[in-house]
Amino acid sequence: xxxxxxxxxxxxxxxxxxxxxxxxxxxxxxxxxxxxxxxxxxxxxxxxxxxxxxxxxxxxxxxxxxxxxxxxxxxxxxxxxxxxxxxxxxxxxxxxxxxxxxxxxxxxxxxxxxxxxxxxxxxxxxxxxxxxxxxxxxxxxxxxxxxxxxxxxxxxxxxxxxxxxxxxxxxxxxxxxxxxxxxxxxxxxxxxxxxxxxxxxxxxxxxxxxxxxxxxxxxxxxxxxxxxxxxxxxxxxxxxxxxxxxxxxxxxxxxxxxxxxxxxxxxxxxxxxxxxxxxxxxxxxxxxxxxxxxxxxxxxxxxxxxxxxxxxxxxxx
Amino acid sequence: xxxxxxxxxxxxxxxxxxxxxxxxxxxxxxxxxxxxxxxxxxxxxxxxxxxxxxxxxxxxxxxxxxxxxxxxxxxxxxxxxxxxxxxxxxxxxxxxxxxxxxxxxxxxxxxxxxxxxxxxxxxxxxxxxxxxxxxxxxxxxxxxxxxxxxxxxxxxxxxxxxxxxxxxxxxxxxxxxxxxxxxxxxxxxxxxxxxxxxxxxxxxxxxxxxxxxxxxxxxxxxxxxxxxxxxxxxxxxxxxxxxxxxx
Numbered sequence: 224x225x226x227x228x229x230x231x232x233x234x235x236x237x238x239x240x241x242x243x244x245x246x247x248x249x250x251x252x253x254x255x256x257x258x259x260x261x262x263x264x265x266x267x268x269x270x271x272x273x274x275x276x277x278x279x280x281x282x283x284x285x286x287x288x289x290x291x292x293x294x295x296x297x298x299x300x301x302x303x304x305x306x307x308x309x310x311x312x313x314x315x316x317x318x319x320x321x322x323x324x325x326x327x328x329x330x331x332x333x334x335x336x337x338x339x340x341x342x343x344x345x346x347x348x349x350x351x352x353x354x355x356x357x358x359x360x361x362x363x364x365x366x367x368x369x370x371x372x373x374x375x376x377x378x379x380x381x382x383x384x385x386x387x388x389x390x391x392x393x394x395x396x397x398x399x400x401x402x403x404x405x406x407x408x409x410x411x412x413x414x415x416x417x418x419x420x421x422x423x424x425x426x427x428x429x430x431x432x433x434x435x436x437x438x439x440x441x442x443x444x445x446x447x448x449x450x451x452x453x454x455x456x457x458x459x460x461x462x463x464x465x466x467x468x469x470x471x472x473x474x475x476x477x478x479x480x481x482x483x484x485x486x487x488x489x490x491x492x493x494x495x496x497x498x499x500x501x502x503x504x505x506x507x508x509x510x511x512x513x514x515x516x517x518x519x520x521x522x523x524x525x526x527x528x529x530x531x532x533x534x535x536x537x538x539x540x
Numbered sequence: 541x542x543x544x545x546x547x548x549x550x551x552x553x554x555x556x557x558x559x560x561x562x563x564x565x566x567x568x569x570x571x572x573x574x575x576x577x578x579x580x581x582x583x584x585x586x587x588x589x590x591x592x593x594x595x596x597x598x599x600x601x602x603x604x605x606x607x608x609x610x611x612x613x614x615x616x617x618x619x620x621x622x623x624x625x626x627x628x629x630x631x632x633x634x635x636x637x638x639x640x641x642x643x644x645x646x647x648x649x650x651x652x653x654x655x656x657x658x659x660x661x662x663x664x665x666x667x668x669x670x671x672x673x674x675x676x677x678x679x680x681x682x683x684x685x686x687x688x689x690x691x692x693x694x695x696x697x698x699x700x701x702x703x704x705x706x707x708x709x710x711x712x713x714x715x716x717x718x719x720x721x722x723x724x725x726x727x728x729x730x731x732x733x734x735x736x737x738x739x740x741x742x743x744x745x746x747x748x749x750x751x752x753x754x755x756x757x758x759x760x761x762x763x764x765x766x767x768x769x770x771x772x773x774x775x776x777x778x779x780x781x782x783x784x785x786x787x
Contacts, residue, residue: 399655400650401648401649407635408631408639410630412628412629417589417590417614418614419640420611420699
C-alpha cells in the first residue's frame with residue numbers, strides 16, 4: 224500500500240515539474256491549448272465528484288461554470304471591483320446556485336434528478352442568453368483585462384496550473400476523507416446508507432455544493448485564459464461533453480476525467496482543424512470505448528497495472 | 541423495548557399489514573413467522589422507517605418512532621439487515637463496515653482527515669467477530685452470497701445497535717452457511733448484549749433459536765408467545781403450520 228502511494232506521489236511531482244518547465248520550450252499556441260486542457264480538466268473533475276463518486280446524474284454541470292465566469296466578468300467590467308474579489312465571488316456564486324438547484328434535485332432520484340437538473344440549468348442559460356442589457360446576450364463579454372501578473376499566455380498558464388494543482392489536492396483529500404467514503408457509499412446504495420444512519424440527501428447536497436464550487440473555480444480560470452465569456456459556456460452541449468469526458472477517462476477513478484478532458488480538447492483542436500465534423504471521430508471513439516473499455520481509459524490502466532493496490536489504498540473506486 | 545401497536549399499511553388498496561402487534565423484551569431473540577406475503581418484510585420496513593404506516597404506533601424504548609426517517613431511527617439504536625444482500629458493492633469489505641461505524645460516531649461529514657486511519661480498530665474487531673477479517677480488502681461485490689449476507693450483519697453491527705432486526709438472515713444460504721449464521725446470531729445476542737428481532741422461513745431454526753415467536757397471517761398478528769404456546773395454538777396450526785404453504 225505504501226509503495227503504491229509513493230509511486231503516485233513521485234509520478235505526480237515529476238509531472239508537475241515537467242508541466243512547470245514545458246512552456247519554456249513550447250510554442251505559445253500549445254501552451255494555450257495546455258491551459259485549456261487544465262481548465263476543462265478541473266471542470267470535468269468537479270463534475271466527477273458527484274457523478275462518478277456520488278452517483279448523481281448532474282446532467283447540466285457547466286451552468287455553474289458559466290455562472291462563475293459571468294460573475295467574474297460582470298464584477299470586473301461592470302462593477303469595477305478588484306480582481307481578487309471577482310475571483311473569489313465566482314466560485315461562491317456557483318456554489319450558491321449549486322445549493323439552490325441541488326436543494327430541489329436531491330429530493331428526486333436518478334433520472335428524475337437529472338431531468339430537473341438539466342431544466343433548471345437551462346433556465347440559467349436562457350437568462351444569460353436573453354438578458355441583453357446585462358450579459359450582452361449571445362455577443363458575450365469580451366476584452367476583460369487581467370492584472371499584469373496573469374495577462375500573458377505564459378503567466379496565465381502558470382496561474383491555471385497552480386490553481387488546478389491546489390484544487391486537485393483538495394479534491395483528493397476530500398475524497399479520501401470520511402465524507403468521501405460515505406459519498407461513495409451513498410452512490411453504491413442510498414437505501415442502505417439511510418439504514419446505517421446517514422442523512423443521504425444532506426450528504427448529496429453538500430457534495431453538490433463542493434462540486435459546483437470547483438466548477439466555479441474552473442469558470443474563473445476560463446476567464447483568465449480567454450479574457451472573455453459567452454453564453455455557450457452554460458449551454459447543455461458543453462455539459463454533455465464534460466459528462467463524456469468523465470466516462471471516457473474512467474468515472475470510478477480519481478484522475479480519469481483529466482485524461483478524458485485531454486482527449487476531448489485535443490480532438491477538438493487537432494481534428495477540428497481538418498473537419499468541423501470532429502464529433503464523428505468522437506462518436507467512433509465512444510462506441511469503441513463502450514465495447515472495449517467500459518470502465519474508461521483510466522479504469523483500464525488501473526485494472527491492468529495496479530488495480531489491487533489502488534483499491535486497497537482507496538477502499539474501492 | 542420495542543412495541544408495535546395495531547399498525548396498518550396498504551399499497552394501492554391492498555392491505556399488506558392489517559393490524560400487526562408485536563412486543564420485544566430487552567435481551568430477547570424474537571422471531572416473526574408467516575407464509576410468503578404475510579407482511580413480515582413490510583412490518584420490518586415500517587419499524588425501521590423505510591415505509592410509513594397508515595395508522596398505528598411504534599414505540600422504541602418508551603419513545604414513539606412512528607414515521608421518523610430511517611436515518612433518525614437508526615441513530616436511536618435500531619439497525620437492520622435486508623432480505624436481499626444490501627451492501628456497498630464497489631467498496632471494500634473493510635470500508636463497508638467502516639462507513640457504518642463512522643456514521644455511528646458522527647464523523648461522516650468530516651472533509652479533511654484521511655479516512656484510512658479512522659475507526660480501524662473497531663472495524664477489524666467487528667470483521668473478526670463475524671469471521672470476515674481475512675477478506676477485509678476484497679471488494680464487497682465479489683464476495684459469495686453467504687459472505688455478503690454476513691457482511692450485511694457486520695454493517696448493521698457498526699451502528700452499535702441495541703436492537704438488531706434481521707430480515708430472513710439465512711435466505712438462499714447453504715446448510716453450512718445457515719448454521720454459521722445462526723451460531724453468529726446466538727453469539728451476538730449473548731456477547732454483544734443485543735436484542736434481536738428476525739423473520740425466517742426455516743421452522744427448525746425459528747423454534748430452535750427464538751424465545752418468543754409472533755405469527756403473521758394476511759398482514760395480521762395471529763398470536764405472539766413462546767415456541768410451545770405457538771406450536772399448540774389452534775389458529776396457527778390451521779393457518780400456517782399444518783397448512784400447505786411453506787412450513
